[in-house]
Amino acid sequence: MLGRYSRSAMKVQKRVYAGETEPVKVYCRLKPCPTAERCITRIDKQTILLTEPSSEARGNRNPRDPKEYKFSKVFAENADQKDVFDEVALPLLRDLIRGQNGLLFTYGVTSSGKTYTMMGDAKHPGLIPRTLDGLFASIHEVQAPLCVFKPFVPKSYMTQKEIAARLNGFVIQDEYSASQERKAQEKLKRKILQSTNGQNQGAFSGRKRDSAFPEIQVDNFLRYSVFVSYIEIYKDCVFDLLQKDDSVDANKPTTLRILKDLRRGVGGTYFVAGVNEIEVQNADEALALLERGQTVRQIASTKLNAESSRSHTIFNIRLVAAPIEDGVIQEDVFISLLSLVDLAGSERAKNTENGAERLKEAGKINNSLMGLRVMMETLRQKQSSKNGPIREKAIGGDAGFRHTKLGTLFQSFFDEQGTVKMIVCINPASNQYNELGSVLAFAEGTQDVRTALRDDPYDTKGRARKAEERERKRQEQALEESRQAERAKRKAQEMEASAHSTYQEEHSKRRSDITMTFHGFLLHDHTDTRTLPALAEYLEERIRRHKQMAASLMEQETEFARRLAYMTQQNTTLKRENLAFRAHLSHRDDQFDELYKKYQSLLEESNMNHQHKIDLGRELQDLMDAHEEERKEWQRRLQEESLRMEEDSDNFRDENSLEDRRKKQATASRVRTMVQRVNESGSTVTPSAPTISNSSTLDSSSRYQLRKTTIAKSSTSKKVTCTTDSANRQPLPHYNRRHNAGGFRRNSRGKLLVQTSEKRVPVGTIMKPSSSVMKRSVSKTRLNMEDFMDVEAYALEHQDADSQGNLQTHYYKADVIPTCSGGRAVVFSDVETLTQTDPQAESVEMIVEKVSRR
Ligand SMILES: Nc1ncnc2c1ncn2[C@@H]1O[C@H](COP(=O)(O)OP(=O)(O)OP(=O)(O)O)[C@@H](O)[C@H]1O
Numbered sequence: 001m002l003g004r005y006s007r008s009a010m011k012v013q014k015r016v017y018a019g020e021t022e023p024v025k026v027y028c029r030l031k032p033c034p035t036a037e038r039c040i041t042r043i044d045k046q047t048i049l050l051t052e053p054s055s056e057a058r059g060n061r062n063p064r065d066p067k068e069y070k071f072s073k074v075f076a077e078n079a080d081q082k083d084v085f086d087e088v089a090l091p092l093l094r095d096l097i098r099g100q101n102g103l104l105f106t107y108g109v110t111s112s113g114k115t116y117t118m119m120g121d122a123k124h125p126g127l128i129p130r131t132l133d134g135l136f137a138s139i140h141e142v143q144a145p146l147c148v149f150k151p152f153v154p155k156s157y158m159t160q161k162e163i164a165a166r167l168n169g170f171v172i173q174d175e176y177s178a179s180q181e182r183k184a185q186e187k188l189k190r191k192i193l194q195s196t197n198g199q200n201q202g203a204f205s206g207r208k209r210d211s212a213f214p215e216i217q218v219d220n221f222l223r224y225s226v227f228v229s230y231i232e233i234y235k236d237c238v239f240d241l242l243q244k245d246d247s248v249d250a251n252k253p254t255t256l257r258i259l260k261d262l263r264r265g266v267g268g269t270y271f272v273a274g275v276n277e278i279e280v281q282n283a284d285e286a287l288a289l290l291e292r293g294q295t296v297r298q299i300a301s302t303k304l305n306a307e308s309s310r311s312h313t314i315f316n317i318r319l320v321a322a323p324i325e326d327g328v329i330q331e332d333v334f335i336s337l338l339s340l341v342d343l344a345g346s347e348r349a350k351n352t353e354n355g356a357e358r359l360k361e362a363g364k365i366n367n368s369l370m371g372l373r374v375m376m377e378t379l380r381q382k383q384s385s386k387n388g389p390i391r392e393k394a395i396g397g398d399a400g401f402r403h404t405k406l407g408t409l410f411q412s413f414f415d416e417q418g419t420v421k422m423i424v425c426i427n428p429a430s431n432q433y434n435e436l437g438s439v440l441a442f443a444e445g446t447q448d449v450r451t452a453l454r455d456d457p458y459d460t461k462g463r464a465r466k467a468e469e470r471e472r473k474r475q476e477q478a479l480e481e482s483r484q485a486e487r488a489k490r491k492a493q494e495m496e497a498s499a500h501s502t503y504q505e506e507h508s509k510r511r512s513d514i515t516m517t518f519h520g521f522l523l524h525d526h527t528d529t530r531t532l533p534a535l536a537e538y539l540e541e542r543i544r545r546h547k548q549m550a551a552s553l554m555e556q557e558t559e560f561a562r563r564l565a566y567m568t569q570q571n572t573t574l575k576r577e578n579l580a581f582r583a584h585l586s587h588r589d590d591q592f593d594e595l596y597k598k599y600q601s602l603l604e605e606s607n608m609n610h611q612h613k614i615d616l617g618r619e620l621q622d623l624m625d626a627h628e629e630e631r632k633e634w635q636r637r638l639q640e641e642s643l644r645m646e647e648d649s650d651n652f653r654d655e656n657s658l659e660d661r662r663k664k665q666a667t668a669s670r671v672r673t674m675v676q677r678v679n680e681s682g683s684t685v686t687p688s689a690p691t692i693s694n695s696s697t698l699d700s701s702s703r704y705q706l707r708k709t710t711i712a713k714s715s716t717s718k719k720v721t722c723t724t725d726s727a728n729r730q731p732l733p734h735y736n737r738r739h740n741a742g743g744f745r746r747n748s749r750g751k752l753l754v755q756t757s758e759k760r761v762p763v764g765t766i767m768k769p770s771s772s773v774m775k776r777s778v779s780k781t782r783l784n785m786e787d788f789m790d791v792e793a794y795a796l797e798h799q800d801a802d803s804q805g806n807l808q809t810h811y812y813k814a815d816v817i818p819t820c821s822g823g824r825a826v827v828f829s830d831v832e833t834l835t836q837t838d839p840q841a842e843s844v845e846m847i848v849e850k851v852s853r854r
Contacts, residue, residue, distance in 0.1 A: 021450040024376075024420040026443050027088050029075040031113040033428045039436065040428035042077075046070050050440060053430035069440045071447070077428070081120050082210065085130040088421055090214065093134050096319050096338045097216050099457030101269065101418030103339045103410065107369075107443065108425035109435045110345025117423055118315075118342040119290075125207045128290060128315055128340050132283035133209060135226065135317065138216040144223035146281060147178040147185055148329055149320045151227075152266075156597045168265025170320050170333045176583030177590075189278060189285065192242060192292060204287040219458060222321040223329050228286050229277040229318075230293035231259070233405050234311035238262070241293030241313070242276045262408045267454075269337055269412035277318070290315060312406055315340045323463060325470075334458050337418075339409070343369065346439060371404040373442050379414060380448040413451060420451050750792025752777035753816070757799055788824040791816050802835060809834045 028048060030040060041049045051066040073087055092102040104127065106114035120126030125133075136143075149170045154163040173181070218224070230241040238259045261273035280286040297313065317338045323330045346369045413420050424443035426436065456462070521535045752774075758781045777795075780787060788794070796812040811832040817825045 021452045022419065024422060024446050024449045024451060025072045025088075026422045026424060026447050027073050027075065027084070028069070028071040028424050028426060028440075028443065029079065029084060029113060029117055030077045031116075031425060031427045032077045035429050037430040038428040039430045039433040040426055042074050043068065044074075046072070046074055048074050048426070048440075050433070050436055053433050067437075067440075069444045071424070071444065081117075081124045081126055081130070084117060084423070085127055085134075086214075088423060089127045089131050090134065092338055092419060092421060093131050093138075094216050095419055095453075096135070096317065096336050097138055097218055099319075099321070099334050099336045100453055101267075101337045101413060103341065103413040103418065103420045104423070105339075105341035105343055105421075106423045106425055107343050107439070108345065109427065109432060109439060112345070112425040112427045112432075114342055114345070114423075114425045117425060118340060119294075122204060122207045125204065125209075129204055129207055129283065129287055130210070131317070131338070131340065132286045134213050134216070135319070136283045137213045138218055139224040139226075139319075140282075142218055142220060142222060142224055143281070144225045144322070144329060145175075145178060146225075146279060147181040148173055148175075148223070149225045149227075149279070149322070149333065150178075150181070151277065155593055156600055157593075166266055167263060168269075168271045169267075169335065172322060172329050172331050172333065174583060174586055176579075177586055185279065189289075192276075192278070192289065204291060205284055207287075219321070221323055221325075221463075222334075222458070223324050225279055225320045226281075226286070227277045227279050227318040227320060228289060229272075229275050229316045230290060231272055231275060231314050231316075232293075232297055232311045233314070236405050238272050238275075238405050240272070240275045241296050242278060242289055243296075262405060264412075267335060268415060270409050272409075277316075286317075310344055312344050313342045314409065315342075321458065332459065332463070336457060337412075339413070343372075343406075346435070371407050372410070375407055375410070375414075376442070376446045376449050380445060383448070383450050414449070418451065418453060420449075422446060750776070750816075751790060752793040752795060753783070753787055753791040754779045754795045754797065755783055756781055756797045758782075760797070760799065785824075788816055788826070794826055804837070806835055806837045809836075 030042060030048075037053060039051055039053050041051065043049050047068055047070050049066050049068050052064045075084055075087075089104060092104055095102050106117050108114050116124075116126065118126050118128055120129065150173045152166045152169040152171050154167075228242075232239045232241055240259055259272050259274050262270050263273050265271045278289060280289065293313075293315075297311070317340070319336045319338075321334045321336075323332055410420075412418075422443065424439060426432075426439075521531050521538070523531050523535075526532075754777050756779055778787075778791070792815065794814045794816050796810075796814070798810045798812065800808055800810075802808050811834070812828055813830040813832070814826045814828040817827060819825050
């Protein structure tokens with residue numbers, strides 16, 4: 001619960017300076033109200049009275065008492081924008097130029113004039129355009145060239161501590177690098193400004209400008225630059241309204257990226273990481289960016305289904321300054337920030353339109369506004385205790401700043417970092433009564449919160465100390481130089497004296513020569529014709545020598561002047577080279593940074609790859625180990641198995657050897673009886689001719705019966721039948737058309753080329769193609785390519801001997817197919833083999849012989 005606010009703040013009116021504290025100043029601005037009935041009356045410059053409207057009071061059993069609220073100043077309904085600027089924003093602008101941070105926000109119910117106060121329009125420019133105009137009017141003579149101040153970019157070799165100390169800060173660039181970046185910066189600005197398709201652009205360019213600004217003292221020993229950024233906070237999400245990469249078109253609502261990272265930067269102020277901050281050189285540029293931001297906001301809000309007034313906007317002006325010495329801007333950079341905030345309208349949920357989304361939105365807005373109120377109240381309570389802490393940090397960070405994005409960004413200003421001011425905008429119409437009580441109570445209570453200014457923000461003491469130090473060094477140097485000059489002078493005097501004495505000696509010698517000679521010229525009278533010509537000759541000689549000496553002196557002078565000019569020229573060239581070299585060096589530095597970054601990332605990648613390689617090696621080793629294990633296991637099993645088989649076969653052999661011997665003996669006696677019988681009949685045994693038969697009639701029990709295989713051509717079934725003994729009956733093979741003696745493509749009508757061996761053994765058997773094919777065949781022993789051109793089939797007859805020495809004739813059959821390149825491909829499709837054996841070789845005697853040998 002928020003407590004009641006006291007008015008003690010009003011007592012603290014005196015201006016405070018660095019190291020001291022001051023209360024948050026709250027101003028009240030009344031919006032012109034056309035209706036007659038109103039609930040707010042301005043009593044005096046600082047007081048307003050809130051009265052319950054008669055319409056409300058009639059239905060209320062307990063009518064509320066009128067209540068007075070006091071503020072730093074109450075602007076009447078007819079107060080113009082300039083009045084508000086002079087009273088509220090001008091001191092903040094002064095502070096900004098003095099290096100102090102400042103926060104100014106407008107607060108109030110929807111449509112109470114917050115945006116009007118902050119922005120205004122071309123005819124009535126609000127606080128932002130006026131602040132920008134005032135700022136540039138003050139610093140234009142001491143403005144640094146564009147891009148001399150460059151936002152700090154962390155380098156890969158910096159430690160986290162070094163980075164943290166300079167985050168969101170600036171560095172100084174040399175002229176060469178600045179000129180390199182200038183074009184890119186201009187291009188970026190153009191791109192951002194053009195990206196709104198010119199919508200709403202330039203409304204402020206024709207704004208009404210004040211003829212003169214109150215003079216603001218600037219430090220002439222500093223050089224300034226201005227950077228602006230513009231963000232929106234909607235439903236506690238931060239959006240960059242100057243984001244550079246999206247073109248903004250009313251027909252194509254843009255998507256604003258959410259920036260999540262709020263960080264503490266240099267000087268302890270919070271900033272939105274990744275926000276686009278643009279250097280501007282005049283108020284028009286800054287306002288064009290502001291308008292662009294507003295257009296983006298309107299277009300984006302259409303997409304978000306939100307009205308622009310449902311979000312908070314923050315326009316940040318950062319003034320960057322650095323001392324200049326001997327025309328060179330020094331590295332000591334000072335930054336001050338002025339945040340101009342247009343808060344979303346505070347309204348009660350019951351006043352919002354129906355709809356869950358709207359209620360949620362209102363809830364978020366009220367949350368952040370309520371967060372703000374809670375923060376203020378906590379600070380107020382803590383600070384109200386005697387010698388209570390001023391800084392939020394000293395309070396222990398429990399003031400609730402970091403619960404919302406808005407709170408986090410406001411925190412810096414309550415942390416010994418600057419001045420805070422608030423304008424509470426009031427619509428005095430009577431229908432606003434219910435809203436105004438809480439708004440005014442909060443606004444009045446906020447005045448009890450104190451903030452502290454930064455102590456010596458431009459480090460005036462430090463700079464004075466440094467200036468003293470420099471002066472001391474300069475004096476010491478001057479003293480040393482004067483001593484050296486004295487010494488040199490003395491030496492020069494000595495040298496001069498010695499030269500003089502030498503000269504004197506020489507001169508006196510010459511003089512004495514002359515004098516001596518003169519002594520010889522003793523004129524007796526003007527008719528002394530002996531002395532006078534000699535004297536004239538002597539004088540002429542003297543004159544000639546003088547001329548010679550003058551010419552030599554002139555020559556020496558010319559030579560000296562030439563040398564001096566040469567050295568001056570050399571010096572200028574060297575200076576220029578030195579400058580170029582420095583620029584080059586800085587460029588190299590940047591390149592080095594880039595390369596170092598790349599090197600780091602490659603190193604990381606290589607480390608990762610190395611680790612990956614180690615992991616893969618380990619995996620491979622594991623797999624190999626597993627494989628080796630498996631192989632050993634299999635070997636072991638194989639050994640076991642072969643041992644077992646050996647044992648089995650030994651047993652089997654033992655069992656069968658007896659049986660075998662018995663069978664052999666029986667067979668031998670049977671054959672012997674047969675032979676005997678044949679001998680008795682007196683005839684010889686000849687193998688029977690092959691017969692066409694469907695079955696064997698031989699004794700199936702005999703292991704040595706003659707198997708007669710007959711190949712027959714059945715005219716009806718065209719099947720090859722194979723007769724075997726019934727015990728070893730095999731499944732009947734099927735006839736394959738390919739094996740037909742034709743064997744070539746069925747419908748082939750082309751010629752057949754038969755290649756036979758030169759030393760062909762005539763077989764004269766069945767292995768011949770069908771007669772129709774044979775009629776078209778050509779037989780050759782040696783072939784060349786042309787032979788294949790007009791044939792469709794090819795047969796190769798090949799003969800050799802088998803392992804028994806029997807003749808084998810192979811008949812390879814192939815189709816000859818033309819190829820696309822005009823050649824011929826030979827595709828073998830079949831082979832017939834005929835083995836011829838001698839039936840005599842298997843005579844009964846031989847069998848008997850064989851059997852008896854076994
Ligand atoms: N002091 C004033 N003088 C003249 N017109 C005003 C004044 N204050 C506000 N207005 C007008 O009132 C209307 C609403 O004002 P404005 O948009 O500034 O309200 P707001 O508080 O910013 O609303 P929201 O919370 O919706 O953003 C505008 O048309 C504006 O021109």
